[in-house]
Amino acid sequence: xxxxxxxxxxxxxxxxxxxxxxxxxxxxxxxxxxxxxxxxxxxxxxxxxxxxxxxxxxxxxxxxxxxxxxxxxxxxxxxxxxxxxxxxxxxxxxxxxxxxxxxxxxxxxxxxxxxxxxxxxxxxxxxxxxxxxxxxxxxxxxxxxxxxxxxxxxxxxxxxxxxxxxxxxxxxxxxxxxxxxxxxxxxxxxxxxxxxxxxxxxxxxxxxxxxxxxxxxxxxxxxxxxxxxxxxxxxxxxxxxxxxxxxxxxxxxxxxxxxxxxxxxxxxxxxxxxxxxxxxxxxxxx
Numbered sequence: 001x002x003x004x005x006x007x008x009x010x011x012x013x014x015x016x017x018x019x020x021x022x023x024x025x026x027x028x029x030x031x032x033x034x035x036x037x038x039x040x041x042x043x044x045x046x047x048x049x050x051x052x053x054x055x056x057x058x059x060x061x062x063x064x065x066x067x068x069x070x071x072x073x074x075x076x077x078x079x080x081x082x083x084x085x086x087x088x089x090x091x092x093x094x095x096x097x098x099x100x101x102x103x104x105x106x107x108x109x110x111x112x113x114x115x116x117x118x119x120x121x122x123x124x125x126x127x128x129x130x131x132x133x134x135x136x137x138x139x140x141x142x143x144x145x146x147x148x149x150x151x152x153x154x155x156x157x158x159x160x161x162x163x164x165x166x167x168x169x170x171x172x173x174x175x176x177x178x179x180x181x182x183x184x185x186x187x188x189x190x191x192x193x194x195x196x197x198x199x200x201x202x203x204x205x206x207x208x209x210x211x212x213x214x215x216x217x218x219x220x221x222x223x224x225x226x227x228x229x230x231x232x233x234x235x236x237x238x239x240x241x242x243x244x245x246x247x248x249x250x251x252x253x254x255x256x257x258x259x260x261x262x263x264x265x266x267x268x269x270x271x272x273x274x275x276x277x278x279x280x281x282x283x284x285x286x
Contacts, residue, residue, distance in 0.1 A: 004055060007047050007066070008038065008085075009061065045070070045073035049073035052078045061082075065263055079282050081108040090264075111284035113283065115206070117279070121273075124262070124267075126189070127281070129190060130274060131185070131186050134162055138155065172254060178245065182214035182215045199230055209276065226242075249275050257270075
């Protein structure tokens with residue numbers, strides 16, 4: 001019998017509590033399960049920090065933002081499980097966990113533990129990506145209640161609005177070996193973006209490196225071409241108008257106030273420094 005602590009974000013989406021309780025009912029047959037509800041941003045980190053030493057497995061139940069908070073609180077040797085209840089659920093997709101009760105329970109009870117690699121944005125950990133500019137604006141304009149009710153549809157609507165008023169920010173990206181300038185920047189640990197869509201062949205959460213894509217001359221026509229590359233090739237690196245940078249230390253700055261998103265949640269504004277330290281988390285996968 002394992003002691004399983006589930007950190008649950010009630011704001012992950014409508015109707016998710018029923019699914020969570022069914023999962024708990026199944027796990028309770030052979031394990032001791034305790035659920036901790038979060039009430040505000042940052043709670044998942046505090047609960048994980050306080051409770052990770054008291055359980056064999058800590059489970060993050062929510063979206064990728066909730067998982068981010070839990071990862072920022074758990075101990076180094078903690079075994080992490082996930083119950084994908086969010087909008088995009090990119091970590092679940094990367095880990096091969098299907099979004100049904102049977103698959104989720106199987107991953108927690110009998111899943112394979114694999115190391116996923118963690119990066120740092122300033123002094124905070126992240127495991128998927130950071131977006132500076134276009135998607136940072138979308139995430140910053142997303143009201144939590146609208147995200148909870150409308151989910152992906154709301155992201156799509158805001159994405160369309162940002163597309164029609166596309167802003168050409170001036171963003172500077174610096175590494176030890178090169179400097180690049182662009183209108184939009186993505187720094188990614190994961191191969192997926194916005195759900196099941198692949199954007200790179202150069203990394204994944206199981207690879208010990210990060211990739212930075214600098215969009216040099218962002219236009220509406222170019223944007224549509226990038227969508228084409230994602231849908232048909234799963235690789236933004238095929239574009240000659242995107243600078244691909246692989247580095248363990250990346251500084252990103254601008255003279256403008258530019259929004260940053262991290263793992264699908266608001267982070268703040270530039271400047272930021274991203275460091276890849278080869279730190280890892282023990283994740284239960286399918």
